[in-house]
Amino acid sequence: KQEVTQIPAALSVPEGENLVLNCSFTDSAIYNLQWFRQDPGKGLTSLLLIQSSQREQTSGRLNASLDKSSGRSTLYIAASQPGDSATYLCAPRAGYSSASKIIFGSGTRLSIRP
């Protein structure tokens, strides 16, 4: 059974800092891994998706890396801004079947201080 852990659970940093959010998963036989952002009272917005064959994926100030063999992914946020304040969740997709499930970590609650 896949278990997903995100560290830290909460993080508060001043604006402008670079930061790293961590995600670890127990079953390395994943098809891909997706990072999401959730604002309070809202749904989940997809940020980045990394396929199992990729090592990293970039979108603007965000960079996600994947080390499938060790069961780890990181989300790097460069030059953080107050608008980045949200909860960030990672979700590895189990297996290669088109019917495979997706389990979420508990998230990292990020607060960027102006």
Next chain:
Amino acid sequence: DAGVIQSPRHEVTEMGQEVTLRCKPISGHNSLFWYRQTMMRGLELLIYFNNNVPIDDSGMPEDRFSAKMPNASFSTLKIQPSEPRDSAVYFCASRGLDNTGELFFGEGSRLTVL
């Protein structure tokens, strides 16, 4: 595309009443997921469908919960009878057959059972 559409956005009901939550996935997507989110337990997978067929319902908490997907464009999650501990935000998400396998979420249905 309008994205994943959920209704109602908010529902307040009394214990014992039947609750029906609805979801319209993105057109062309063949996998549909129902998640429940609470402060205590985070985002939990309840059930998911592939090509309208339930694949895994092991996350459904008990027999009071049921889900159906009568066609590719509609799914329901029903709770009967509802209890206060069912209060949560229920999310629907869908995924297509393309190579990315990206998951898209609706805005959620916030349920309060008094």
